[in-house]
Amino acid sequence: MLKTQSIDPAALDMLKKAAADGIETVWDRYEAQQPQCGFGSLGICCRHCIQGPCRIDPFGQGPSRGICGATADVIVARNLLRQVAAGASAHVDHAYDAVEALELAAQGKINYPIADEHKLRAIASGLGLDATGEDLNALALEVVKVAYADMGNHSRKPMQWLTAHAPKERLAVWESLGILPRNPDREIREALHQTTMGMDADPVNLLLAAAKQGLVDGYAGLKLATDMQDILFGTPAPVVTEANLGVLKADYVNLIVHGHVPLLSEKIVHWAKALAGEAEAVGAKGIQVAGVCCTGNEVLMRQGVPLATNYLAQELALVTGAVDAMVVDVQCIMPSLAQVASCYHTELITTMPIVKIPGATHIPFSLERADEAAQEIVRKAIAAYAKRDPRKVRIPDHRSTIMAGFSVEAITGALAQLDAEQPLKPLVDNIANGNILGVVATVGCNNVKVTQDIFHVEMVKELLKNNVLVVATGCSAHALAKAGLMNSEGTGQYAGPTLKAVLSAVGQAAGLGAPLPPVLHMGSCVDNSRIGDLVTAIAAYLGADTSALPVAASAPEPQHEKALSIGTWAVAMGITTHLGVVPPVLGSKQVTELLTDGLTGVIGGKFYVETDPVQAAQGLIADIRAKRQALGLTN
Amino acid sequence: MKQLLVRSENCVGCKSCEVACAVAHSQSKTLFGAVLEAQSPRKRVFVETDGTVNFPLQCRQCSDMPCVHACMAGAMHREPATGLVQVNAEKCVGCWMCVMVCPFGAIGESPAHQALKCDRCRELDYNPACVAACPTKALQWVEVDRFAAAGRRSWVEQVKEGNSHA
Numbered sequence: 001m002l003k004t005q006s007i008d009p010a011a012l013d014m015l016k017k018a019a020a021d022g023i024e025t026v027w028d029r030y031e032a033q034q035p036q037c038g039f040g041s042l043g044i045c046c047r048h049c050i051q052g053p054c055r056i057d058p059f060g061q062g063p064s065r066g067i068c069g070a071t072a073d074v075i076v077a078r079n080l081l082r083q084v085a086a087g088a089s090a091h092v093d094h095a096y097d098a099v100e101a102l103e104l105a106a107q108g109k110i111n112y113p114i115a116d117e118h119k120l121r122a123i124a125s126g127l128g129l130d131a132t133g134e135d136l137n138a139l140a141l142e143v144v145k146v147a148y149a150d151m152g153n154h155s156r157k158p159m160q161w162l163t164a165h166a167p168k169e170r171l172a173v174w175e176s177l178g179i180l181p182r183n184p185d186r187e188i189r190e191a192l193h194q195t196t197m198g199m200d201a202d203p204v205n206l207l208l209a210a211a212k213q214g215l216v217d218g219y220a221g222l223k224l225a226t227d228m229q230d231i232l233f234g235t236p237a238p239v240v241t242e243a244n245l246g247v248l249k250a251d252y253v254n255l256i257v258h259g260h261v262p263l264l265s266e267k268i269v270h271w272a273k274a275l276a277g278e279a280e281a282v283g284a285k286g287i288q289v290a291g292v293c294c295t296g297n298e299v300l301m302r303q304g305v306p307l308a309t310n311y312l313a314q315e316l317a318l319v320t321g322a323v324d325a326m327v328v329d330v331q332c333i334m335p336s337l338a339q340v341a342s343c344y345h346t347e348l349i350t351t352m353p354i355v356k357i358p359g360a361t362h363i364p365f366s367l368e369r370a371d372e373a374a375q376e377i378v379r380k381a382i383a384a385y386a387k388r389d390p391r392k393v394r395i396p397d398h399r400s401t402i403m404a405g406f407s408v409e410a411i412t413g414a415l416a417q418l419d420a421e422q423p424l425k426p427l428v429d430n431i432a433n434g435n436i437l438g439v440v441a442t443v444g445c446n447n448v449k450v451t452q453d454i455f456h457v458e459m460v461k462e463l464l465k466n467n468v469l470v471v472a473t474g475c476s477a478h479a480l481a482k483a484g485l486m487n488s489e490g491t492g493q494y495a496g497p498t499l500k501a502v503l504s505a506v507g508q509a510a511g512l513g514a515p516l517p518p519v520l521h522m523g524s525c526v527d528n529s530r531i532g533d534l535v536t537a538i539a540a541y542l543g544a545d546t547s548a549l550p551v552a553a554s555a556p557e558p559q560h561e562k563a564l565s566i567g568t569w570a571v572a573m574g575i576t577t578h579l580g581v582v583p584p585v586l587g588s589k590q591v592t593e594l595l596t597d598g599l600t601g602v603i604g605g606k607f608y609v610e611t612d613p614v615q616a617a618q619g620l621i622a623d624i625r626a627k628r629q630a631l632g633l634t635n
Numbered sequence: 636m637k638q639l640l641v642r643s644e645n646c647v648g649c650k651s652c653e654v655a656c657a658v659a660h661s662q663s664k665t666l667f668g669a670v671l672e673a674q675s676p677r678k679r680v681f682v683e684t685d686g687t688v689n690f691p692l693q694c695r696q697c698s699d700m701p702c703v704h705a706c707m708a709g710a711m712h713r714e715p716a717t718g719l720v721q722v723n724a725e726k727c728v729g730c731w732m733c734v735m736v737c738p739f740g741a742i743g744e745s746p747a748h749q750a751l752k753c754d755r756c757r758e759l760d761y762n763p764a765c766v767a768a769c770p771t772k773a774l775q776w777v778e779v780d781r782f783a784a785a786g787r788r789s790w791v792e793q794v795k796e797g798n799s800h801a
Contacts, residue, residue: 035768038654038666055650059657059675062650586670 002027006452008482010245010396011309014316017394023340025315030448042587043076049197058587068197076588077206078195080564084213085191087565090331091221091526092184094261098228099147101263101367105232106140110367112263114140115234119409123227127164140231147224153183162219167536169545170573177602179212179572184220187212203590211603214568222529222566229298229526233266236301236405236523237413238512243481245313246399247306248322252288253279255381256308256317259329260524262298264351264365265291267374268327269303275378284385287378292317293332294474294524301405301523310453310478311559312446315340321392325381329365330355332445332560345387347380402486404521406471408533411520417509424541426506431550434634435498437467438624441531441570442476442519444555444563447581453479455556455580455613460485462617464518467496468624471534474525476556486521488514528566532573547574547604548631550624554578554616567607571595574604576623578616582609636718639693639755639763640782645773646682646689653678655768656693659756674746679753680765681741691765691774693753694741696720702733702742702750711750721757722750 005027006012018025039045039055046066047053054066056075065071070078105112114120114136120143124131129142150159158180163171174180181187191213194200200209230236248254255272257265272287279287290308291299299305308317311332317323318340325347326337338359341348350356351365351373361380365373416423430436440463446452456479460470464485472480484490491503495518507515522530531553539546553570555563558581570577585591600606608623610616625635654666661669661676669676680693700720702711710727713720727749734742734750745751756763766776775782 035651035655037649037651037770038658038768039650041666042670058654058670059678061675061678062653582667586667 002449002451004451006313007454007457008244008309008313008398008452008479010398010482011313011316011452013394013396013398014245014313014319018316018319021319021343021392023315023319023343024336026312026334026336026448029336039587041584043079043584044072044587046070046075046078048078048195051197056587070201073203073588073590074201074206076585076591077203077210078200080583080585080591081191081206081210081213082195083561084210084217084565084568085188087561087563088184088213088217088221089188090562091217091225091565092188094330094526095221095225095228096151097261097263098225098232099144099151102140102228102232103144103148104367106137106144108137111371112232112367114231116231119227119230119235123231127160143231147228150183150220151185153186156182158182159184159220161224162215165219165223165533165536167539167546167573169539173574173603174215174572177208177211179208179215181212181216181220184216187216203588204594207591207594207599210568211572211599214565214570214572217562217565218529218532218569218572222526222569223532225526226523226529229262230407233262233298233302235409236407237410238403239301239304239405240401240403241300241304241306242399243307243402243478243486244399245309245317245320245396247288247290247308248317248320248395249285249288250322250393250395251285253284253286253381253385254288254290254323255378256290256292256323256326257295257299257305258292258314258326259333260294260298260331260526261329262295262302263367263370264327264329264374265295265299266303267370268377269299269305271371271374271378275375275382278379279382279385282382282386284382287381292326294526295329297474297477297521297524297527301407301521301527306399307402307478307481309482310446310475312448312452318344318346320395321345321389322395324384324388325349325377327351327377328355331562333357344392345384345389347384349377349380351377398482400482400484400487402481402521403488403517404477404481404486406520406522408530408537411534412537414506414510414516417511418506422541424538428538428541430502432633434628435467435502436469437621438550438552438628439469439471440551440620440624441522441528441553442470442472442480442556443474443525443528443531443553443566445475445557445559446479447557447559449581450557453483453557455616456480457483457485458613459554459556459580459617460519461494462614463620464494464499465496466617466621467499468621469499470519471522471531472519473522473527473531477519477521477523480519481521485519486517488512488517491515491518494518525562525566528569532569535573535575544631545574545604548627550627550631550633552576552578552620552623554580554620556580556613556616558583571605571607572603576606576608576620578608578610578620580611580613580616582611636778637776638696638779638782639753639766640775640777640779641691642773642775643688643690645771646691647771647773648682648684648689649770650682651768651770652680652691652765652774653682655764656680656753659759659764664758677743677745677751679741679743679751691769692739692741693765694720695739696755697738701736701738705732705736707732717761719755721754722752724749
């Protein structure tokens with residue numbers, strides 16, 4: 001049981017209103033689920049065949065094998081592989097939609113102009129294509145062809161998006177382990193096959209297959225999606241806006257975009273501006289778009305759209321009574337939103353063929369009729385504004401200023417002000433001399449098992465105090481944004497002395513007139529690829545393997561299968577990856593040992609589970625110090 | 636006085652009570668801690684089934700106490716303060732007389748080869764972990780009269796239903 005649901009003052013305020021309004025929230029349902037099943041929590045329940053369900057007695061008195069003979073080790077490893085494959089499938093599906101969008105855009109069949117010529121040429125050139133041609137659409141189609149070739153690769157050659165972008169030292173490691181993915185869809189299919197009844201019973205082989213799924217996610221999911229979206233919508237550059245429910249406005253039409261893919265939310269942002277006059281005609285001062293989850297991060301990074309809140313408070317956004325419409329695309333959308341929306345005037349709008357919620361209005365979104373759908377959605381929000389009940393409205397007065405938009409291009413752009421020839425040099429020099437002890441990427445979700453945002457915020461404060469530079473994505477970035485860790489004042493308040501000096505110098509050189517924020521917002525969950533790109537670039541600059549760098553990752557409050565697949569990718573990149581919530585693997589001593597230690601010798605990375613934020617920070621710092629020492633750097 | 640009572644028709648055989656019982660008798664009292672302990676903790680509740688009826692069974696705390704009468708070492712005893720039959724581990728010699736006379740088969744063997752049975756979660760201030768863990772309320776920690784009253788109400792409902800169908 002939690003002592004407090006959240007450390008976000010806006011969420012706590014809305015929880016009181018939810019109680020007064022009789023609204024059931026995720027925290028109520030979590031309590032009703034207590035205690036949660038021990039077999040499931042340990043990962044030792046198998047439902048893969050219908051001779052089962054089977055479960056293993058974790059205390060050794062009851063059955064030690066399932067009906068087919070599978071041990072706890074096999075069951076845990078199989079379950080984990082399926083979860084990682086499911087996470088990877090979400091990102092590959094996302095990326096595929098983005099590839100399709102670029103193809104149709106380049107063919108002139110849809111109204112999505114190519115926004116970033118520079119990125120398109122950079123990607124094309126990285127793929128070994130002739131990127132000098134005048135015809136951008138033709139070049140985009142060449143790039144699309146490579147992406148599609150991976151999705152339809154019937155050979156045994158590894159995916160080109162991976163071989164073109166992954167660190168060379170890592171490619172050799174993955175090849176030696178036999179885990180280079182060929183075709184993302186084939187690998188995901190193979191993982192489902194491999195985990196059916198009567199298939200793989202070797203926990204080591206199953207975990208290597210999970211590592212392969214991590215690579216599928218990293219390159220055919222995250223990296224591919226980010227690249228396509230940057231080409232279509234532009235590579236993010238620093239932008240200043242605000243975060244938390246206080247960004248909603250009492251006298252505006254409030255429209256929340258929730259989900260993950262910018263193909264819809266970019267259009268919503270466009271049409272919300274274009275149709276502002278219609279909002280004024282019904283008595284509103286305009287239309288305020290705000291984001292929840294990663295589609296919020298996408299339009300924050302590129303359009304400066306403010307963040308409403310993160311995953312765990314999605315229902316509470318509606319409890320303000322001030323949201324006229326919430327439009328959702330895919331992933332992390334609680335089905336309960338329909339029930340909450342029905343208690344207010346809010347229009348909950350689903351848009352995707354694979355996400356329909358009874359009680360919501362479904363407005364089908366397709367690339368071909370994106371503008372029509374977006375207009376229809378904005379007009380629904382305007383119409384709902386008239387039905388808003390002022391007696392039910394309470395917007396919590398909490399919001400923090402944030403600077404976001406730190407793509408790799410934006411970071412190297414700022415560093416180029418210090419060294420135009422070798423922009424990574426100032427960063428690497430400051431890591432080498434110890435001004436920056438190391439870099440930790442905090443990523444991933446909220447999880448109702450953890451007081452909302454506390455792990456992100458407390459762990460990051462401890463890291464910053466110790467001069468560790470933090471970069472963040474996803475709901476972790478939202479949490480840190482809300483807590484005031486993404487603005488220049490945060491640098492003064494939380495960064496250790498030498499980190500503060502570096503952030504101030506870069507901030508001045510880049511013409512900000514203030515330090516860089518202590519936590520750099522690098523985007524959505526698929527934008528973990530940007531962190532991968534940065535690590536890859538630093539490793540290439542140094543001629544070192546990524547596993548040698550004083551760099552670590554953390555998912556402080558993971559809930560989604562996507563967090564497991566992203567984390568598996570990070571481990572396959574050779575990076576120590578912390579989890580603040582225990583994943584369902586402790587039912588197998590062998591699997592637990594392999595994940596946290598046993599596979600490190602061959603793959604370089606490992607999972608590190610610690611459920612206390614300050615201890616987790618100290619554990620990550622110890623890991624960074626050990627890597628510094630191995631590199632001969634001072635501690 | 637509350638008793639551990641069972642609505643066997645609600646038992647789906649998930650064995651959550653068994654896991655919770657073992658955890659409640661572990662050093663750490665947490666699931667993740669318990670699975671990592673060198674000596675696995677032992678459960679004292681057993682979900683038995685004949686294929687149609689599932690029944691989570693543990694020491695019934697019989698008032699005629701056959702196990703106490705059979706115990707020659709004085710280990711099995713009724714605690715005056717609580718009225719509960721408990722095992723004194725300092726006295727138990729592992730002769731298993733109690734196991735043989737228990738009509739429910741509710742007494743097992745501890746890792747130290749002594750009698751082991753449900754202690755009504757003494758270390759948890761007598762809040763039985765199996766009851767807290769039961770997702771269907773098949774296991775209840777309730778006064779006998781209240782349990783019986785609920786049974787009577789359920790019977791009346793059945794009669795009413797039977798009449799309405801007639």
